[in-house]
Amino acid sequence: MLEHGGRLGRAVRDYGIPRExxxxxxTGVSPHAWPVPPIPPAAWHRLPEDDDALLEAxxxxxxxxxxxxxxxxxxxxxxLPRLRPPSRVxxxxxxxxxxxxAWRQAGHDxxxxxxxxxxxxxxxxxxxxLIRPNNPTGDCPDMEALLALQTRAVSVGAASAAIPRQRARxxxxxxxxxxxxxxxxxxxxxxxxxxxxxEQSLAPHVREGIIVLRxxxxxxxxxxxxxxxxxxxxxLLDALAETLGPWTLTGPTRHVVAQALSDRTWHASARxxxxxxxxxxxxxxxxxxxxxxxxxxxxxxRVHAEACALQHALAEQAILVRHFDNPQALRFxxxxxxxxxxxxxxxxxxxxx
Ligand SMILES: Cc1ncc(COP(=O)(O)O)c(C=O)c1O
Numbered sequence: 001m002l003e004h005g006g007r008l009g010r011a012v013r014d015y016g017i018p019r020e021x022x023x024x025x026x027t028g029v030s031p032h033a034w035p036v037p038p039i040p041p042a043a044w045h046r047l048p049e050d051d052d053a054l055l056e057a058x059x060x061x062x063x064x065x066x067x068x069x070x071x072x073x074x075x076x077x078x079x080l081p082r083l084r085p086p087s088r089v090x091x092x093x094x095x096x097x098x099x100x101x102a103w104r105q106a107g108h109d110x111x112x113x114x115x116x117x118x119x120x121x122x123x124x125x126x127x128x129x130l131i132r133p134n135n136p137t138g139d140c141p142d143m144e145a146l147l148a149l150q151t152r153a154v155s156v157g158a159a160s161a162a163i164p165r166q167r168a169r170x171x172x173x174x175x176x177x178x179x180x181x182x183x184x185x186x187x188x189x190x191x192x193x194x195x196x197x198x199e200q201s202l203a204p205h206v207r208e209g210i211i212v213l214r215x216x217x218x219x220x221x222x223x224x225x226x227x228x229x230x231x232x233x234x235x236l237l238d239a240l241a242e243t244l245g246p247w248t249l250t251g252p253t254r255h256v257v258a259q260a261l262s263d264r265t266w267h268a269s270a271r272x273x274x275x276x277x278x279x280x281x282x283x284x285x286x287x288x289x290x291x292x293x294x295x296x297x298x299x300x301x302r303v304h305a306e307a308c309a310l311q312h313a314l315a316e317q318a319i320l321v322r323h324f325d326n327p328q329a330l331r332f333x334x335x336x337x338x339x340x341x342x343x344x345x346x347x348x349x350x351x352x353x
Pocket of ligand 1: 028071072073074075096131135190192193214215216217218223226227228
């Protein structure tokens with residue numbers, strides 16, 4: 001299992017500080033969660049039905065006709081590699097490490113590249129996986145550039161499909177991939193953190209070969225509900241649905257997420273608040289000599305040679321931040337209120353003194 005933020009229980013044990021004393025800034029989950037209303041008993045008692053309000057709410061929210069609900073975008077990240085025969089895959093680095101891990105585990109030939117190199121060399125691969133805005137760096141490649149890149153990849157892929165491959169492919173058992181158009185290149189775009197600027201999402205522009213992953217955990221602050229969506233072409237979604245099986249989302253989650261996706265007034269105010277808090281956090285870090293190396297509405301990222309020691313020193317002050325080691329860096333999630341900002345301010349002053 002890979003390392004993730006949000007491991008508060010472990011911090012409690014490691015530092016001997018009670019849970020309620022911690023300020024957890026170790027994830028990119030918004031501290032301003034959509035307010036979950038009471039859940040009707042039937043949502044617990046009946047089997048979930050896929051013709052409830054969820055799909056229509058998701059189509060409207062994502063601006064896309066073909067969407068598949070999944071138990072967190074992580075469920076799709078783990079399953080997608082099983083829908084292709086062994087492929088040459090390029091994944092952005094640094095980035096959410098589960099992507100490269102899942103493609104490797106499924107036996108693909110995986111290369112990790114910084115965003116610029118990934119975009120420049122995209123044509124060399126069968127599958128390109130990137131995150132926008134990237135977690136943790138915040139890089140967000142331009143939508144038009146990505147669409148152009150995918151068009152080029154499809155035409156190059158079509159030409160090279162006529163040439164027999166040099167490298168022998170290991171034998172394999174037939175998979176759900178047989179029903180998906182597997183030979184063509186894929187561009188997998190993880191937009192878990194794009195809800196702060198939905199006009200930049202690729203979801204409404206999806207076509208064959210483009211797979212967009214969206215998360216309900218970050219913007220709606222509903223990480224525990226385990227809900228996300230895949231936006232792609234119908235053949236791919238059918239193959240993925242087949243692989244994941246029925247009832248991927250629980251009844252209570254379907255009920256809550258359908259309402260959250262439809263609450264446009266809340267979406268608008270949450271976006272404003274995220275933008276304000278994000279720039280407040282950037283200013284605070286800058287004041288302490290940690291001007292962000294990157295970031296987005298949900299977090300800021302700072303490359304720092306002493307990142308590990310800084311994380312430890314902040315943890316001793318009961319503030320949990322995420323450490324990355326390639327390169328050495330920290331990621332700060334958004335403090336949820338004035339008191340949390342003040343605590344981070346005091347702790348950074350003490351730690352950096
Ligand atoms: C970039 C990115 N994508 C996807 C995920 C998975 O999110 P979820 O499964 O909650 O939708 C995460 C979780 O941190 C993430 O950082």
